[in-house]
Structure formats: structure tokens, C-alpha cells
Amino acid sequence: xxxxxxxxxxxxxxxxxxxxxxxxxxxxxxxxxxxxxxxxxxxxxxxxxxxxxxxxxxxxxxxxxxxxxxxxxxxxxxxx
Numbered sequence: 897x898x899x900x901x902x903x904x905x906x907x908x909x910x911x912x913x914x915x916x917x918x919x920x921x922x923x924x925x926x927x928x929x930x931x932x933x934x935x936x937x938x939x940x941x942x943x944x945x946x947x948x949x950x951x952x953x954x955x956x957x958x959x960x961x962x963x964x965x966x967x968x969x970x971x972x973x974x975x976x
Contacts, residue, residue, distance in 0.1 A: 901974045905939065906951070906967035913940040914972030916955075921969035928970065932956030939972060 902917060916937050919925050932955050933939070942952040942959065950961040962970075 899975075902971050903974060904968055905941065905953070905962075905970040905972055906964055908941040908972070908974075910941055910943050912974070913938060914974040915939070916970060917973045918971045919969055920971065924966055924969060928966065931960055932958070933960075933970060939970075 903914070905914075905916075908914065916933055916935050916939055918935060919928060919933075928934075934956075937955055940954040942954055944951045948964055950963055951967055953960050953962060
């Protein structure tokens with residue numbers, strides 16, 4: 897088994913992926929769960945809009961746009 901690193905989703909670069917492991921902000925927890933962002937789900941960062949715009953991810957079989965402040969609260973495990 898390789899090394900594992902936990903990062904904020906907002907720290908990933910386009911094309912990087914990981915497994916959602918936890919949320920840190922309870923205010924958006926329900927909203928994220930309803931959108932398919934649940935612990936254990938794989939997530940792929942597709943692209944980042946310029947100037948602090950939203951990010952595009954693929955999770956639970958579909959593409960989703962998230963605000964940067966939402967991505968700051970999603971922690972993902974990256975396998976090396």
C-alpha cells in the first residue's frame with residue numbers, strides 16, 4: 897500500500913483525484929451530501945475557473961461546480 901496524503905479539495909490541480917474523507921464546515925455538509933459528495937466517494941478535479949471562480953469536479957458519475965469556499969471544506973485522501 898502506498899503513502900496517503902489528505903488535502904483540501906481546493907488544493908488539488910486539474911486532473912488530480914482522491915477519495916472524500918471528511919467535511920470540516922457543518923453549514924454546507926447537507927448541501928454537499930445531497931450533491932453526491934459523500935465520504936468514501938471518488939472525486940476528480942476537472943478544471944478551475946480563473947480569478948477565484950468555481951471549480952468543476954466529477955463525483956458520483958456526474959460533473960458538479962463548487963465554490964472555492966465549499967472546496968476548502970472537503971478533505972480528500974490522495975493515494976501515492
